[in-house]
Amino acid sequence: MRHHGLLLRACALVLLFLMFVTKFISYKAVNEYGEMAGVQSWTLSGHKVAKLPVPSSVKTLAPQPDQSSAAPALAEWEAVLEKRIQLLSAVCKNSRLRSLTHVPISKFVLDRIFVSDKHNILFCQTPKVGNTQWKKVLIALNGTFSSVEEIPENLVHDHEKNGLPRLSSFKPQEITLRLNTYFKFFIVRDPFERLISAFKDKFITNPRFEPWYKHDIAPAIIRKYRKSHRDGDRVASGLHFEDFVRYLGDAEGRRRMDRQFGEHIIHWATYAELCAPCDIRYDVIGHHETLERDAAHILRRAGIEQLVSYPAIPPGITRYNKTKVERYFSGISKRDIRRLYERYQGDFHLFGYPTPDFLLN
Numbered sequence: 001m002r003h004h005g006l007l008l009r010a011c012a013l014v015l016l017f018l019m020f021v022t023k024f025i026s027y028k029a030v031n032e033y034g035e036m037a038g039v040q041s042w043t044l045s046g047h048k049v050a051k052l053p054v055p056s057s058v059k060t061l062a063p064q065p066d067q068s069s070a071a072p073a074l075a076e077w078e079a080v081l082e083k084r085i086q087l088l089s090a091v092c093k094n095s096r097l098r099s100l101t102h103v104p105i106s107k108f109v110l111d112r113i114f115v116s117d118k119h120n121i122l123f124c125q126t127p128k129v130g131n132t133q134w135k136k137v138l139i140a141l142n143g144t145f146s147s148v149e150e151i152p153e154n155l156v157h158d159h160e161k162n163g164l165p166r167l168s169s170f171k172p173q174e175i176t177l178r179l180n181t182y183f184k185f186f187i188v189r190d191p192f193e194r195l196i197s198a199f200k201d202k203f204i205t206n207p208r209f210e211p212w213y214k215h216d217i218a219p220a221i222i223r224k225y226r227k228s229h230r231d232g233d234r235v236a237s238g239l240h241f242e243d244f245v246r247y248l249g250d251a252e253g254r255r256r257m258d259r260q261f262g263e264h265i266i267h268w269a270t271y272a273e274l275c276a277p278c279d280i281r282y283d284v285i286g287h288h289e290t291l292e293r294d295a296a297h298i299l300r301r302a303g304i305e306q307l308v309s310y311p312a313i314p315p316g317i318t319r320y321n322k323t324k325v326e327r328y329f330s331g332i333s334k335r336d337i338r339r340l341y342e343r344y345q346g347d348f349h350l351f352g353y354p355t356p357d358f359l360l361n
């Protein structure tokens with residue numbers, strides 16, 4: 001046991017040293033190519049979406065100061081991904097958070113997971129975190145389309161036809177087999193930023209013209225949670241973020257409403273409720289905030305990096321925007337924000353997002 005401990009410590013020291021060294025090497029690479037070394041498939045595609053299949057020689061095409069810089073950068077990021085998995089399993093063991101982190105592997109969860117049988121991949125969908133792009137990547141793998149942009153938008157959401165069935169459509173033994181043997185991943189982002197994005201997308205802009213958010217869900221939430229019932233056209237004025245926060249933070253009162261809302265709640269259900277990360281052993285958890293690096297690693301770990309590329313990400317859009325979060329929560333009572341945090345703190349802890357003290361105190 002003691003030898004084991006010593007060995008671990010030695011490994012940790014070596015790793016620290018490597019991380020230290022690569023800081024300098026990768027800094028140079030960032031300056032020269034605007035990207036970290038090791039994710040050349042991104043930089044090559046630039047602003048256009050890379051076609052597939054990407055030739056296997058793609059790696060050597062990118063100019064590099066020397067080959068040795070790529071490997072440590074890769075190892076460094078692997079260590080980051082490994083730490084996320086370790087944090088997750090530690091938080092899953094925390095009994096205080098148990099009710100927020102453990103969920104049964106129900107049909108609701110199996111509906112969220114998409115299957116690529118050709119490449120042995122399971123992808124759990126977490127809405128508002130760039131999932132459409134991931135679905136396109138997986139659909140492209142099926143081989144019918146030669147690039148991600150050629151996939152029609154309506155096919156992305158048609159799981160009968162797009163070659164990406166839900167895990168729930170399989171028999172129990174088939175489900176178990178896939179859960180036990182396939183590469184599994186999902187993507188998260190700051191939980192409060194995700195809620196803001198869901199609110200904007202479903203109740204303000206709603207680009208996909210889904211009328212039920214405005215006509216069914218918003219009025220129901222307003223009736224139950226709006227503080228002031230004075231103004232006559234309160235429903236016409238639309239859902240306020242404050243109403244939404246009060247609804248989300250009300251663990252008890254929400255239950256009956258959510259049953260009526262059905263599947264639509266996936267846009268604000270917690271990551272734990274969607275993907276059961278404490279009960280399914282995922283291989284990689286991607287973070288929206290570091291999507292470029294994470295996507296490259298996910299493709300590599302899934303063994304599909306030669307076959308497909310993740311579409312180019314417009315600069316800046318994945319960055320956490322504290323100003324935006326502050327603005328949305330300004331004017332909402334601390335009590336309501338604390339209740340909201342209590343409901344979502346499992347997600348904050350599981351995925352290593354810092355407690356938003358600037359909102360709570």
Ligand SMILES: *[C@@H]1O[C@H](CO)[C@@H](O)[C@H](O)[C@H]1NC(C)=O
Nearest residue numbers: 139142143144145161162163
């Ligand atoms: C995906 O591939 C399977 C088997 O190769 C095929 O039956 C199916 O039609 C394909 N679907 C699409 C949308 O490409």
Ligand SMILES: *[C@@H]1O[C@H](CO)[C@@H](O)[C@H](O)[C@H]1NC(C)=O
Nearest residue numbers: 316319321322323324325327
């Ligand atoms: C952050 O959000 C604010 C408010 O929505 C916006 O004005 C600003 O441009 C955003 N910053 C970045 C870097 O996107």
